[in-house]
Amino acid sequence: MTAQDSATPTTSIAVSSGTLLAALGVVAFSLTFPATVWGMESFGPWSLVAVRSVLAALVAGGFLLALRVPVPHRGHWAPLTVVAGGVVVGFPLLTTLALQTSTSAHAAVVVGLLPLTTAAFAALRTRRRPSRTFWAAALAGAGVVLAFTVQQSGGALHTGDLYLFGALLVCAAGYTEGGRLAAVMPGWQVIGWALMLCLPLAVAGSAVALAYEPVRLGTHGVIGVLWVAAGSTFFGLYVWYRGMAQIGIAKASQLQLAQPLLTLVWSVSLLGERLSPAAPLAAVAVLVCIAVTQRTGG
Template identity: 70%
Template sequence: MRTQSSATTPTGIAVTAPRERVRLGTAQAALGVVVFSLTFPATAWGLEGFGPWSLVAVRSVLAALIAGCCLCAAGAPGRQGPLRRIPLPDRRQLPGLAVVAAGVVIGFPLLSTLALKTSTTAHAAVVVGLLPLVTALVAALRTGIRPSRTFWAAALAGAAAVAAFTVQQSGGALTAADGYLFAALLVCAAGYAEGGRLARVMPGWQVIGWALVLCLPLSVPAAALALAYEPVRLTAHSVAGLLWVAVGSQFLGMVMWYRGMAAIGVPKASQLQLAQPLLTLVSSVLLLGEHLTVAAPVTAVAVLVCIAVTQRSRS
């Protein structure tokens, strides 16, 4: 007897089985993490030719243009299917989109970029190591979801392992950039949690798409002003870094991330990000020439164990 993995609604739309939905959501969230892991090295490349304000403003404008084109194309007249018409966000969704815009479109990119002016990518990875725990906490307060004690124990252990590893990588010294990093941590966690909540009632790509488009009245004049005052030196690294943070980190990665959070929940999706600092350190070695210590494999195993526990725990 064959077990069906999907059902069909009376309207003929296929509905994915819960288990398959979880697997797909986990894969999407994991892909988002891989994209995000290259953000800091790409930002370091971008800073070789752009000032911090120019880099953040231009990346926002480019990502918003891509998102706007996707929204227009999906709602183009004559298009068939469920994406034939893209409705404008409901008024009740605007406050949530404002939080997403403030957190992941403006706040985190700007604060982390300013931090990377004086901090290494290894030191900046501390904020990413703590981000999953803070995101889960914000989501629990915002949505009322209460993860199990096992979940929290594994999350705390994973966050502690990542934080200890990344602090050790940076020499254990705090820098002036820490204020930027901790502020970036808080605003990004709020943007992730609110975006994950919105992705349950609207497609994930529309969540980040509308957040980017709504920022255009701010990002366009900010880009023009920043480019007028900050010198620009176009190189292969700076252009590649700009394109990655704009197209990958700011849009495509967020699309995968919000889809994944909508499928498996904000707390569990956020724990996949425990692997991000390690991936960032690997890419820093390959792209920036930074050195990796022997502690990396040990930390990687510890993080993977914590991720497995959080993914199997129930709320």
């Protein structure tokens, strides 16, 4: 048996493991919008974002302290700042503001453009260039998502979509830098240090927001804020960055094409939102695109 032959099973296991981890991240992210809607039953939008960041940072800080993780190298702080600004502050804030006027299902479908946005950022930031087939499938998936969005909104985009499009850009930048960092440090440390970087701002923001926005604690509100803090922000980003490190940023990003459709299911079952008859057709089309992107060089 040659060295190449012996390496093949290991490589296959690594790819399968990376795909599973990234898929777990997508499932965790798919619950974010419904959980945010629940959270806003108890908190205002600004206090919800600030409190979730503080709680997630406390979880991350506990792990970092317990395991005595050394402080990152000085050269890692710049990309960690991009991660913090994109996925810890920017995306949660912009999407929470959007959910004041948009439904969870609508927001989820708009954010379905994130895989293509992330792949574009990754192509610009790294030297890897996905194949033409990969780009064709990614564009097709994005086209399905966009068409579904327009159909859902009656042919016109909501005002909250401006927030959502901004969220796409900052999140794609954060995903790209986080994915690159996850190749040199564990994914949970990437999001952990990004959260710690934001902790002073999150604490100050919580103090100000809680003083101005009323808090009405309820079961849904508490579950919502706990999930977006521990489930989406910490666990979701941990497995997501680890998966990206194993299978590549561009390929992992395409798994998120399934995220809007998963969120539609949660929106119906948890929030009672109505599901469009077009959703099953969109689901099949998007899953085909995912299959193509996962079989091409990314």
